[in-house]
Amino acid sequence: MNATDRTPADLLRSELATDAARPLVTFYDDATGERVELSVATFANWVAKTANLLQDELSAEPGDRLALLLPAHWQTAVWLLACFSTGVVAEPHGDPATADLVASGPDTLETAGSCTGDRIALSLRPLGARFPQPPTGFIDYAVEVPGQGDHFTPYGAVDPDDPALIIGGEQLSAAQVVERARADAGTLGLTPGSRLLSARDYDSWAGLSSGLLAPLAAGGSVVLCRHLDRLDAAGLAARKESEHITHTAE
Structure with a gap:
């Protein structure tokens, strides 16, 4: 965490320089039993590969709008940071008919x-697996992303004051995203090392903030839970204990 960071990509770079090995995003899907933990370094690597895919393979440019038809998921978090890194405007649950490109899960094809x-289609299968049969008219993310570069450099610097996110009908610049994330981190009491469990979807600012941006701004980490309602009270308590949860947003 650096006071001079003005974009979400800046926040990620600062965390990479501070402690690349610590967990950043831990994902659970309680419908499948999946658990994935990504360190800052591993998450940043996925972001770099996805940003390279956007910039070099898809020729996406700053200001292009991407409809993000994905649930709260570790790969959705990667796509958000990849958009912030390239200057592409991310719109979770946006209208693909009016977007420049779309990233979709299997249920919204x-x-x-x-x-x-x-x-671009994401199977959302465990371990980022491919579709058994590629969807017609879509690029299979799991096929294309592994071959992308492990480091990303934008063709031009991303302007913090340019549009970065559309959520709930509101457009935010990259700098505004960072400012709001920092404010939320303060309201939630997040500090470096905090572990926030979030069961919120990514269809609202509250979901994006608790599920990624506020922990990132605070130097903490998120335990992102999909289908958390499948757990009983004892199971939830056990997860909070095993994951060393300090804060919750259920």
Whole structure:
């Protein structure tokens, strides 16, 4: 965490320089039993590869709008930071028909098909696996991303005052995203090393903030839980203990 950071990508770079080995995003899917833990370094590597895919393979430019039709998931978090790194404007649950490109999970492919630009499909299967059969008209993210570069450099510097996120009908610049994330971190009492468990979706600012941005701004980490309602009280208590949870947003 650095006071001079003005974009979410800056926040990630600062965490990478501070402690690359610590956990940043831990993901659970209680419908499948999946658990994935990404250190700052591993998360940043996925972000770099995805940003390279956006910039070099898909020719996405700063200001292009990407409809992000994905649930709260570790790969969605990667896509958000990749957009912030390239200057592409991310719109979770945005209208793909009016977007320049779309990234879709398996349950929203029909809706995503209305995008006239590039369409990227994510299987959301454990370990980032491919689709058994690639969806027609879509690029399979799991096929394309492994071959991308491990380091990312934008063709031009991302302006912190340019649009970065559209959420709930509101457009925010990269600097505003950072400012709000820092404010939320303060409200939640997050500090370096905090572990926030979030069961919120990524369809609102509150979900994005608790599920990624506020912990990142605070130098903490998030335990992102999908289908948490599958756990009983004892199971939830056990998770909080095993994951050393300090804060919750259920």
